[in-house]
Amino acid sequence: MTPLLANVPLHPSMTEAIEFLAVGQIMVLFVLGALMLFITLNGLGFTRAANKPKPAAQPAPAPAAVPAAPAVDEAIPAVLAAAVAVALEGQAYQIVRITPTRDSWASEGRRQIFSSHRVR
CATH class of the missing domain: 1.20.5 (Single alpha-helices involved in coiled-coils or other helix-helix interfaces)
Structure with missing residues (x-):
């Protein structure tokens, strides 16, 4: 070889x-x-x-009116209510109040960063 x-x-x-x-x-x-x-x-x-070219199709019927998507502030209670319904699996519940908090994950992260810095 x-x-x-x-x-x-x-x-x-x-x-x-x-x-x-x-x-x-x-x-x-x-x-x-x-x-x-x-x-x-x-x-x-x-x-x-x-x-x-696509073959000529039958004219589609007019679509039904679709309701507008709710605003973010209106959608949050619906999402939370759905989550509670799934978590409680058919048990009776009543959501009394949903109030947004001013503190968020971003503000908590900023607080931790600023608290870790040394003040001169």
Whole structure:
């Protein structure tokens, strides 16, 4: 069995080195060109699929009026009520009041950061 690099000289001449570099450069450009061709053809396929005329469909009935989504302040009690209903699994409950607090996780994080600093 012959070694893989049996034909490569230990000390190539200048022309052999230039030839080796030129072949390597040509191989790199060939592979990049093949990748570019593949990507271009793939893109053309997706473009044609997207621009393909769709068959005329029956006119869709007019959609029913969708109520507007509640504001964030109105949605929070509904979410909390749903969470309580799931947690209590059918037991009777009554939510008396939901009041937002001014302290949030961000303000608690700021408080901890400021309390960790040394006052001069």
